[in-house]
Amino acid sequence: MTTVQHHRGYDADVLIVGGGIVGVSTATQLIERHPGLSVLLLEKEASLAAHQSSHNSGVIHAGVYYAPGSLKAEFCRRGAAATYEFARRHDVRVEQCGKLIVATEHVEIERLNALYARCEQNRLEPQMLDEAALRELEPRIAGRAAIRVASSGIADYPGMTMTMARLAQEQGAQILLNQRVDALHEDENGITVETSGGRFRAKHAIVCAGLMADRLAKMCNVDLDFRIVPFRGEYYRLPASKNDIVKHLIYPVPDPELPFLGVHLTRMIGGYITVGPNAVLALARAGCDGGRQHGA
Ligand SMILES: Cc1cc2nc3c(=O)[nH]c(=O)nc-3n(C[C@H](O)[C@H](O)[C@H](O)COP(=O)(O)OP(=O)(O)OC[C@H]3O[C@@H](n4cnc5c(N)ncnc54)[C@H](O)[C@@H]3O)c2cc1C
Incomplete structure (x- = not known):
């Protein structure tokens, strides 16, 4: 009872x-x-x-993509700082590993520059890396240039x-x-x-x-002006031998035609790495947050 x-x-x-x-x-x-x-x-x-x-990537987002001056950008920046502070004060697992947004094609450089400007406007203190600096920082990542955002990280949500x-x-x-x-x-x-x-x-x-x-x-009889359309993202877990393959979270330059971040490598707080997602329209909501990882 x-x-x-x-x-x-x-x-x-x-x-x-x-x-x-x-x-x-x-x-x-x-x-x-x-x-x-x-x-x-x-x-x-x-x-x-x-x-x-408990079925997410565990990333503490810095707020790279949000429109400068928007509440989303401000809350994301303040929320990231508050998340680190809370985790450290209460011994929750957290790691400020930083993130790289990597341009692999020449045509992506213009969009990378625009993202860099946006990071600056959002007060994220980004660092632009050329090909050689990227190779030195992450020897297993090949790209023409990258932005490093140091305030991104991972946590045990x-x-x-x-x-x-x-x-x-x-x-x-x-x-x-x-x-x-x-x-x-x-x-x-x-x-x-x-x-x-x-x-x-x-x-x-x-x-x-x-x-x-x-x-x-x-x-509650509330009139809704939105609809929840569930998407399921599937991620693959790399074998344990690849746990140290990268030091940062690694993202591509987002495709402006798609509302997704693109396929990325995520360092997880449990010490392993995932790669994904794909995006599948989910037929049931219960399934769309329940299956983040597959073995690779
Ligand atoms: C694949 C994926 C990756 C993500 N990656 C990240 C990331 O890296 N970083 C990040 O910050 N965010 C990420 N997110 C988003 C983040 O996980 C969510 O924003 C956050 O967990 C939402 O929390 P919530 O409490 O609103 O929802 P939930 O965690 O879904 O909690 C809702 C709760 O309500 C309960 N509930 C529902 N209906 C009822 C009812 N009728 N009666 C009683 N209880 C009910 C449910 O059982 C559930 O426990 C990701 C999300 C997904 C799906």
């Missing part, structure tokens, strides 16, 4: 749906900024970070999620697993949430349901 502490007729001041990194971080931030606030987080799976938050969950719980947040939210009803005094395990009442609800966000929004 599920039990939660009751506060003046409510199960919580704020109820959060979704125990990925966004939901757990929201819980931690709320409780840190408003001590005494009662926070209840409901997750449908048997563990936290069971979906995208599931570990970070668990650490934030522990911090939130230490400050009174309640986290319930195996609670799939099936319905939300709002009235003038708050919100009632029906789950596979019971019924909860809160003054406010925040939904952080990842790829299910649109379905939860529809349950």
